[in-house]
Amino acid sequence: LRELRSHSFSSLSSTLYNGTQQRLPGAIIIGVRKGGTRALLEMLNLHPDVKVAKAEVHYFNVEEHYRRGLSWYHPGYFSSPEVPARVWDMNPAVRLLLIVRDPAERLVSDYTQVLHNRLTRHKPYQPLEELLQHKGHINPNYKALQRSLYHQHLSRWLETFPRNQIHVVDGDALIRDPFPELKKAERFLELPPKISPSNFYYNTTKGFYCMQTDGHDKCLDESKGRPHAPLSAQAFKKLCHYFRKPNKLFLKWWVGPFPGANSGIL
Numbered sequence: 065l066r067e068l069r070s071h072s073f074s075s076l077s078s079t080l081y082n083g084t085q086q087r088l089p090g091a092i093i094i095g096v097r098k099g100g101t102r103a104l105l106e107m108l109n110l111h112p113d114v115k116v117a118k119a120e121v122h123y124f125n126v127e128e129h130y131r132r133g134l135s136w137y138h139p140g141y142f143s144s145p146e147v148p149a150r151v152w153d154m155n156p157a158v159r160l161l162l163i164v165r166d167p168a169e170r171l172v173s174d175y176t177q178v179l180h181n182r183l184t185r186h187k188p189y190q191p192l193e194e195l196l197q198h199k200g201h202i203n204p205n206y207k208a209l210q211r212s213l214y215h216q217h218l219s220r221w222l223e224t225f226p227r228n229q230i231h232v233v234d235g236d237a238l239i240r241d242p243f244p245e246l247k248k249a250e251r252f253l254e255l256p257p258k259i260s261p262s263n264f265y266y267n268t269t270k271g272f273y274c275m276q277t278d279g280h281d282k283c284l285d286e287s288k289g290r291p292h293a294p295l296s297a298q299a300f301k302k303l304c305h306y307f308r309k310p311n312k313l314f315l316k317w318w319v320g321p322f323p324g325a326n327s328g329i330l
């Protein structure tokens with residue numbers, strides 16, 4: 065269930081429409097595994113006008129969602145081809161927040177998560193270097209690699225949704241300095257500016273920003289920000305090289321034909 069949540073959407077009911085309790089989300093976070101979805105969701109939740117749908121509401125009772133006609137919750141992956149049309153059917157005006165991160169880093173994080181699960185269950189595992197390469201070349205069939213080909217998944221969303229309904233959150237920038245990314249997301253959602261720099265502080269033990277509001281503070285759990293599995297510098301370089309073209313395609317869409325310096329994925 066947790067997997068479903070983290071690999072799919074996180075929904076936000078906000079005051080986009082009527083300022084009251086809404087049943088269907090006015091905005092949805094789409095993103096791949098390990099892109100920073102949870103951090104974005106928790107940080108947006110600092111806003112008093114944002115209501116984050118509880119995980120249970122999404123996925124704990126899928127049958128109920130099906131009965132209510134929300135079948136898209138079930139396979140809701142950024143990379144699932146059938147999802148954009150289903151989201152459109154739910155609400156064609158929904159705002160989409162797409163969070164991405166350096167595709168090579170995301171891939172290593174993705175592998176690290178799988179490795180962690182296998183180690184916990186005392187199951188055998190293959191080293192990343194083996195999965196990643198075939199006869200000395202990057203293996204294009206490796207699923208975690210395919211999940212990092214953002215432009216491919218995005219192009220399907222763009223067949224359904226206009227560009228201005230999708231806002232990209234730079235997951236790397238969110239790690240380094242969350243406030244500016246939150247500001248941009250707030251603007252995109254047309255929310256009054258309520259999130260402030262004082263909502264964030266750098267936690268040196270965690271090595272990441274944590275949140276604080278009304279005297280309470282909160283860091284993400286230990287599954288976020290784990291040390292990554294080892295990968296040789298040579299293999300990582302190959303991987304970055306592999307992603308150069310897909311990154312360019314994605315960036316061209318994101319920032320236009322002349323990419324600025326703000327994106328972390330080149």
Ligand SMILES: Nc1ncnc2c1ncn2[C@@H]1O[C@H](COP(=O)(O)OS(=O)(=O)O)[C@@H](OP(=O)(O)O)[C@H]1O
Pocket residue numbers: 069070071096097098099100101102103173174238239272273274284287288289290
């Ligand atoms: N503030 C803060 N604290 C902790 N972690 C943060 C934060 N901001 C972003 N991140 C990054 O979020 C990464 C996990 O992304 P997801 O939440 O999408 O992962 S999951 O697929 O739902 O498991 C996670 O990836 P890893 O570092 O590879 O574990 C983090 O780098």
